[in-house]
Amino acid sequence: MSEMKNFFFDFDSTLADTRNVAVLSTQRAYEAQGLAIPSREAVVSYMGVPIEVSFAKMAKEDLSDQDLEDLYTVFRSQYHVTEQEGITLFDGIATALEQLTQRGANLYVVSSKHSVPLRRNLDQVGLNGTFAAVSGSDTVDHYKPAPDGIWNLVTRFDLDLAESVMIGDAKYDMQMGHNAGVATAAAMWGAADPDSVKAEQPTYLLKTPADLLTI
Template sequence: MRLIVFDIDGTLVDSREIILAIHQHIFTAHGLPVPAEEAIMGLVGLSHREVFTALVGADGPIDSLIAGYKERAWALRAANAFPEPLFSGAADLVDALIKRGDCRLAVATGKGRRGTDLLLERNGWTPHFSSSHTSDDCPSKPDPTMLLRAMAAAEARPAETVMIGDSVFDMQMALAAGATPIGVAWGHQSPAALRKAGATAIAEDFTDLARLLG
């Protein structure tokens, strides 16, 4: 049984606006300069502690920034201030994979548990994913723990497992777990960076991704 593991932010969900808005809010609230958009988006995929350590240094107010991020993210989602839409074609592909019967699906994401559960529930995917692994449950990517746990839950071997993501951290995690890394061209990091990190292929859109998945 094949296992297909999806990243969320930048892969299934267009989350750029909400991520930038949250950083703008919490850095301003802490009296800190707001990092450049490129610096923020280049870290998407890592867990919160790794992101803020990279942005403010190990001696910065990391715990306070993490708490502020989670509080602001949930407030914005509750108010539906930033809809976080699925990328065009994402729902169709996931639904087609659900119907196939020859694969299992999972999530491995730097997103928190609440945001991940909300995404799966909102799209009716919760019963169709064999497992989901988040920054609240596992070490940060590119550590392979998320993928290893997904494989264990699905009883899948590394050779049967594909990791789909938009960040170099997704590609590095897949290689560390012995899985096949496939990058996507529409996310937060460039196809060139994904190839350099080990992507075996880059999907140009979800139609192309469906082709790559056979």
């Protein structure tokens, strides 16, 4: 297999450990709106899925479109506050990205997050200048596991699918990579449900960020 040149990274639980921030922000938003608070397990199980899809599913109540819009707004403001409490890069990520860059690889982020908080979070963890471009949920017509986020970047930068790999911690990332026609790499250091990720038969199974240098 040829050496990979184009690396598409998920952000949450792949580059950075954001699980506590996501759980707290979600629970606080539901509580602020007087709704039944989803369990930590429920929130974690939907990580990697845009809030536009997951929030209605996690709600015990029937919510109108306006209720949901209000919930998204409260969540985003909560996230802005909560992210100050701790988004951290996984050990070894910064070094691996630096070495990939030195190797001449092209690095991108494809996330279910909106581009604005995504860029803010990248800045916060010191990765602002590391990626050639980001693709957030606001830049696609169809969310993961649809291939839109990857294809947008492939088209924009004229990338070769055969030299491209999607790296993520969730089954949705693996499905997205398969649907886009690129290789897939499971970031097992952040996987909340390792079995569901392995079930997608990723091209590469990575135990630590240093393993990125082997693909």
